[in-house]
Amino acid sequence: MIRPLALVAALLGGWEAYVRLGGIDAFLLPAPTQVGEALWQDRGLLWADFTVTAREVLLGIVLALAVGTACALALHASRTLRRTAYPLLVASQTIPIVIVAPLLVAWLGYDLAPKLAIVGLICFFPVTVTALDGLRSVDPDLGRLMRTLGASRWQTLRRVELPAALPALFSGARIAVAVAVIGAVLAEQAGSSEGLGHLILQSIPQFETARAYAAVVVLSAFAVALFAGLTLAERRLLPWAHRPQGDRP
Amino acid sequence: MPAKGATTSRIEAPAPEPRTVPAPAGVRLAGVTHAYPRRDGTVTALAGMSLTVAERETVAVVGPSGCGKSTLLELVCGLQRPQAGTVEAAPAVYMPQRDLLLPWSCALDNAALPLLVAGEPRRRARERARPLFAQLGLGGFETAMPHELSGGMRQRVAFLRTLLSGRPVLALDEPFASLDALTRGQAQAWLAGALLREPRTVVLVTHDVEEAVLLGDRVIAMSERPGRAVAEVPVPVPRPRRRTDPAVVERREDVLRALGAAP
Numbered sequence: 001m002i003r004p005l006a007l008v009a010a011l012l013g014g015w016e017a018y019v020r021l022g023g024i025d026a027f028l029l030p031a032p033t034q035v036g037e038a039l040w041q042d043r044g045l046l047w048a049d050f051t052v053t054a055r056e057v058l059l060g061i062v063l064a065l066a067v068g069t070a071c072a073l074a075l076h077a078s079r080t081l082r083r084t085a086y087p088l089l090v091a092s093q094t095i096p097i098v099i100v101a102p103l104l105v106a107w108l109g110y111d112l113a114p115k116l117a118i119v120g121l122i123c124f125f126p127v128t129v130t131a132l133d134g135l136r137s138v139d140p141d142l143g144r145l146m147r148t149l150g151a152s153r154w155q156t157l158r159r160v161e162l163p164a165a166l167p168a169l170f171s172g173a174r175i176a177v178a179v180a181v182i183g184a185v186l187a188e189q190a191g192s193s194e195g196l197g198h199l200i201l202q203s204i205p206q207f208e209t210a211r212a213y214a215a216v217v218v219l220s221a222f223a224v225a226l227f228a229g230l231t232l233a234e235r236r237l238l239p240w241a242h243r244p245q246g247d248r249p
Numbered sequence: 250m251p252a253k254g255a256t257t258s259r260i261e262a263p264a265p266e267p268r269t270v271p272a273p274a275g276v277r278l279a280g281v282t283h284a285y286p287r288r289d290g291t292v293t294a295l296a297g298m299s300l301t302v303a304e305r306e307t308v309a310v311v312g313p314s315g316c317g318k319s320t321l322l323e324l325v326c327g328l329q330r331p332q333a334g335t336v337e338a339a340p341a342v343y344m345p346q347r348d349l350l351l352p353w354s355c356a357l358d359n360a361a362l363p364l365l366v367a368g369e370p371r372r373r374a375r376e377r378a379r380p381l382f383a384q385l386g387l388g389g390f391e392t393a394m395p396h397e398l399s400g401g402m403r404q405r406v407a408f409l410r411t412l413l414s415g416r417p418v419l420a421l422d423e424p425f426a427s428l429d430a431l432t433r434g435q436a437q438a439w440l441a442g443a444l445l446r447e448p449r450t451v452v453l454v455t456h457d458v459e460e461a462v463l464l465g466d467r468v469i470a471m472s473e474r475p476g477r478a479v480a481e482v483p484v485p486v487p488r489p490r491r492r493t494d495p496a497v498v499e500r501r502e503d504v505l506r507a508l509g510a511a512p
Contacts, residue, residue, distance in 0.1 A: 141345040148343040
């Protein structure tokens with residue numbers, strides 16, 4: 001924990017020195033202290049826009065988790081579906097979201113719907129793929145054992161496959177958190193009258209560059225907090241996933 | 250679970266004239282041939298394999314690696330259908346080499362898994378599993394998580410899970426192969442003890458000839474792949490057996506000779 005902080009301090013110090021000593025204009029590149037000032041001065045504005053973006057991110061992730069898990073279950077249950085739909089799923093990831101975002105805004109309107117669609121779209125893939133991998137990671141011998149115990153498909157899913165997939169699902173959610181924030185900002189920049197993405201877009205032509213940077217700091221802090229929160233939650237909820245499996249050779 | 254343990258399943262390959270055999274309470278394989286596809290072609294695992302295990306008898310099956318022993322157990326458990334020949338077996342439960350305990354469940358819930366799968370309420374399932382823990386020297390470890398148990402203890406929990414399935418036939422697939430030599434010796438002792446207390450029909454597949462002689466009423470030696478039974482060595486030695494017992498040593502040599510591993 002000390003070393004990353006020291007690195008951050010060194011980078012910030014270098015940045016500060018570069019701006020101060022190089023005589024760089026604040027609207028081109030504000031110094032970290034100026035960003036700090038903006039964070040404090042514009043805290044009301046930043047908070048208001050943050051709540052908008054945070055709502056989009058959180059709802060989008062929940063949507064992606066729900067749809068992604070459902071898709072993973074469906075793909076897991078049906079080999080035919082897996083063969084048919086999995087390539088499409090991968091192909092969906094090659095669609096450049098930057099280009100799709102304005103199209104979705106044009107179609108779905110200016111409010112929450114296109115933001116959820118974009119955040120959901122961007123988070124859906126990591127959730128689905130990791131959850132599917134988790135479901136399929138169960139030892140084939142365990143499957144055989146469950147079958148000789150007379151377990152139904154549903155019982156095997158409930159008692160073995162779903163719990164086994166939970167750590168993978170958490171990994172998927174962690175990846176989703178990182179990209180969700182990017183998705184929300186993109187969506188806001190494609191068409192919105194509020195949110196941190198919108199604030200960044202507005203601040204630049206107004207020469208309020210420090211405010212734009214402050215918004216970026218808030219976004220990063222939010223993503224890091226979500227990531228850390230998920231990691232803590234996983235440690236709490238799935239302690240067995242973080243322990244060595246004993247002395248088995 | 251007598252509900253599921255009562256009937257005898259009978260799986261037959263499509264044959265021109267199906268033979269009618271009296272339903273055994275144990276296991277009966279007659280002239281079984283089974284092949285499975287692999288990337289580099291078809292592997293004939295068993296060819297003309299026959300095996301009879303009487304009710305409450307323990308038969309140990311030994312053979313070289315890849316002689317189709319695992320296929321044999323899959324057939325006994327009804328996980329595969331034979332391509333030729335007849336397989337008749339009372340309901341069997343499979344116990345794999347690794348303990349495969351569910352890491353998110355405590356030892357008691359792992360042992361009680363068959364009861365939970367059969368639809369018993371959790372509390373009742375635990376109450377039925379609990380008394381067995383002391384018998385196998387697991388008293389006090391009921392609420393331990395699998396990672397807190399030693400390899401030998403985990404295998405005992407896995408065996409309790411196998412027993413609690415209530416199936417008349419136990420298909421044990423090298424159950425102690427992953428244990429170190431010392432723990433394996435203890436494991437063989439508790440398995441023998443448990444089977445004395447609660448006799449079942451056991452098909453024990455193993456690499457370990459000594460283990461086969463210590464545990465089996467009979468030992469069947471298999472040929473290299475495609476596997477079939479090449480020799481049968483009865484082990485009329487009273488239990489508890491010791492590995493240093495001259496009768497045990499003699500039988501072990503018999504089996505090794507049958508496998509072509511000893512002069």
